[in-house]
Amino acid sequence: MLGEQGNIIRFETFRETKRTLNKIAITEKTNVHFNTKALHSGYNSQDHQKCLSPPIYQTTSYEFESIEAGRQLNSGEKQGHIYSRVSNPTIDILEKKVASLEGGLAAVACASGHAAQFLVLNNLLSTGDHMISSPYLYGGTYHQFHEQLPRLGIEVTFCDPSNFNLIRNSVQKNTKLIYAESMGNPELNPIDIKILSEIAHANDIPLVIDNTLGCCGYLIKPLVNGADIVLESLTKWAGGHGNSVGGIIVDSGRFDWSSGKFTHFTEKNDHTKRSIWDDWGYGAEKCQQLNIPFYLNPAFINRVKTETLRDWGPCISPFNAYQILQGIETLALRTERSCTNALEIAKILEKNVLVETIRYPGLENDKYHAEAQKILKNGYGSIITFEPKGGYEAAEKIIENVNIFKHAANIGDSKSLILHPASTTHYQLTEREKHEAGVTESMIRLSIGIEYVNDLIEDLTDAIQST
Incomplete structure (x- = not known):
């Protein structure tokens, strides 16, 4: 019995x-559809007291079972949580979810998109190294590349991401990566990731893509198209409600870090007598234990977590990770609505006689429309830029006279936002640098939200009429 x-x-x-x-x-x-993954991937309620919603693990530290267990965790012999600067169960769920949405092997979440960018570059570049970047960047990124990296002894060459011959000819012996935004902010230029990845791989270097405007893979999937590393701000569409700052790095797991160009991946640690590649390279014992396919390796993302994030410390809080997880559940729905709204608003602006120029890749007359049709899925994005007739003074009046649109330096919010990039996000750039980044003194940037579209059209049209 x-x-x-x-x-x-x-x-x-x-x-x-x-x-x-x-x-x-x-x-x-x-x-499985993106929206289903956004709701379910990366989380198993059985591992968390059967909680339907991911719990917030608001803790700094984790109790060790023994001295030996503590040693094994800190040496990397055993997987587990030690301190929330490096890992945390709530943050771990966020990392797995975004890695699934982007089509990557693994991810590391951190304090902001800018922090994610720094961690990637710090993990790849040293004094004396060189990188190639698109100039069509968020203003803070452009300034970091143009001003901060040279102070660290790193040279940056800016190349139009559609000028493939220039990029090929700009590669040097000490070039360690090619960098671009999947769709430039505020140029709104979708890039040909496949060709850029071919150029990078022909030179044994990775292609790094900021996919913030790609909405965690809903609009653009860089890793599927050949990129090696994706980073993005989770503050924007992922969180979607303007209440939490965060960033993330996603590793494709496909790049061979043992090629000889990245010796810090293959150098032996003085203490363990092993390298990152020994532990996490193709077919390594740890990879086998985690059932990682023999053709993938998590060496890059493990170095980010166990060395770069640990040493520099820009961790995301468990509460912010939870807030962003809640936002991701409706990411596809919000993005679908905002893209639909944006296309309708762009068509109205295109016909307005008081609008000098308009940029939106969903418009048939836009210079990037053909490229956008090939690269973007599920919509053309929710960012619009335009220049009113009357220059800076007209732009100022429009921004001062909108009511529903909020004047704020963010994008990807559920609420519609309006901004003058030349005096805010790109203010620190010189006139020449602004021109290279595609920013003019009269440009207005719109981040379209999920409000009733006719209300947005009326609000914006009335403000333009005030000029």
Whole structure:
């Protein structure tokens, strides 16, 4: 009788385990829709007291079972949480979810998109190195590349990302990466990631893409198209409600860091006598333990987490990670609505006689429309830039006279936002640098939200009429 009960218990346990595995597997299938993954991937309630919503693990530290267990965790011999600057269960859920949405192997979340950018560059570049970047960048990124990196002894060459011959000819012996935004802010130029990745890989260097305007893979999937590393601000569309700052790095797992160009991946640690590549290269024992396919390696992302993030410390808080997780659940719905609104508003602005120029890749007359049709999925984005007739003075009046649009330096919010880039996000740039980044003194940037579109059109049209 006891044996029969034992068999029943074991059978029920097996069935429960099978159901759990099926729940996990369904979100990892490639044919599962983005919106389903946004809700379910990266989280298994069975691991968290069966909580339907991911819990907030608001803790700094984790208790060690023994001195030996503490040693194994800190040496990397054993996987687990040590201190929330490096890892945390809530943050871990966020990392797995975004990695799934982007089509990557693994991810590391951090304090902001700018922090993600710094961690990637710090993990790849040293004094004396060189990188190639698109000039069509967020103003803070352009300033970091133009001013801060040279102070650290790193040279940056800016190349139009559509000028492939110039990029090829700009590669030097000490070039360590090619960098671009999947769609420039505020140029709104979708880039050909496949060709850029071919150029990078021909020179044994990675292609790094800021996919902030790609909305966590909903509009653009750089890793699927050949990029090696993706970073993005989670503050924008992922969070979507203007209440939490965060950033993330996603590793494709495909780049070979043992090529000889990145010796800090293959150099032995003085203490362990092993390298990052020994532990996390193709087919390494740790990879086998985690069932990582032999053709993928998490060496880059593990170095970010265990060295770069640990040493520099720009961690995201568990509460912010939770807020962003809540936002991601409606990411596809919000982005779909904002893209639809943006296209309708762009068409109205295109016909307005008081508008000098308008930029939106969804317009048939836009110079990037053909490229956008090839690269973007599920919409053309929710950012519009335009220049009113009357220059700076007209732009100032429009911004001062809108009511529903909020004057704020953010994008990807559920609420519609309006901004004058030349005096805010790109203010620190010289006139020449602004021109290179595609910013003029009369340019207005719109981030379209999910409000009723006719209300937005009326608000904006009335403000333009005031000029």
